[in-house]
Amino acid sequence: MSSALVLLLCLGSDVYTTFFERGNAAYAAGDLPAAIQAWEQLAISGVANADVYYNLGCAWHHQGEPGWAVLNYERALALDARFEPAARSLDAVLDGMPERRDRPEGFALNGWSPSPVPGLSRPVYRWGLAGLWILLWGILAMALRGGIHRPGTRWKTASLAALLLLCAGALLAPEPMRTAAVVVAPESEARYGPDARDAVRTVLRAGDRVIVDAREPGWARVETADGLRGWIPRSDLASLGPPFDVYATRKDPEVP
Secondary structure, three states, X not given: OOHHHHHHHHHOHHHHHHHHXXXXXXXXXXXXXXXXXXXXXXXXXXOOOHHHHHHHHHHHHHOOOHHHHHHHHHHHHHHOOOOHHHHHHHHHHHHOOOXXXXXXXOOOOOOOOEOOOOOOEHHHHHHHHHHHHHHHHHHHHHHHHOOOOOOOHHHHHHHHHHHHHHHHHHHHOOOOOXXXXXXXXXXXXXXXXXXXXXXXXXXXXXOOEEEEEEEEOOEEEEEOOOOOEEEEEHHHEEEOOOOOOHHHHHHOOOOO
């Protein structure tokens, strides 16, 4: 971990402002690499701010990196769906691509994806289940304290126990493997299997948005908006996040 990042984590908002303004100054001076480095220090510290990712999108766009531009514009829009400058800039990047692919259904930040209950985010859904779990245990304890042999108590106790089991199953259920990602390599050959010897099904390009639904060492199976699936190297992808660990994404072939 860099000393700048440690300082950012320890000092909080003042250092956030310093890095943000440092990036702004570098961008205004035309020093795009320095601007990207300053803003990405904020990103890898876990900052969830639409302005940071919009700025990163603009810097990467002017660097001629459509994949990283789309990734950061999408992060900005995921955090603030009404961020019009990010939406316009994203459209400009996508319009300049040889083939514009639609955004897949369910393309969202990890943890912001829909829960089994319509209208609830996944964190709210899980916290609600945890609260219901505690409440049911309290009611069950009161029922047992009042005597299980009292008329009508047995079926109520059995119903509470069944509800507790359902809550436990929902809380322990694994998180869905489907995650959103963007192709950042200039081109990526999507194959029928996770092996470089498998036949190529299609070619994806930088900026294509996909859903990752399966993983093998070094490979990820992706699905496009039109339902086309294929295996591509993980190093060709960047996860929408969080975490927004952009440095690791560019260096580590096991991300996302």
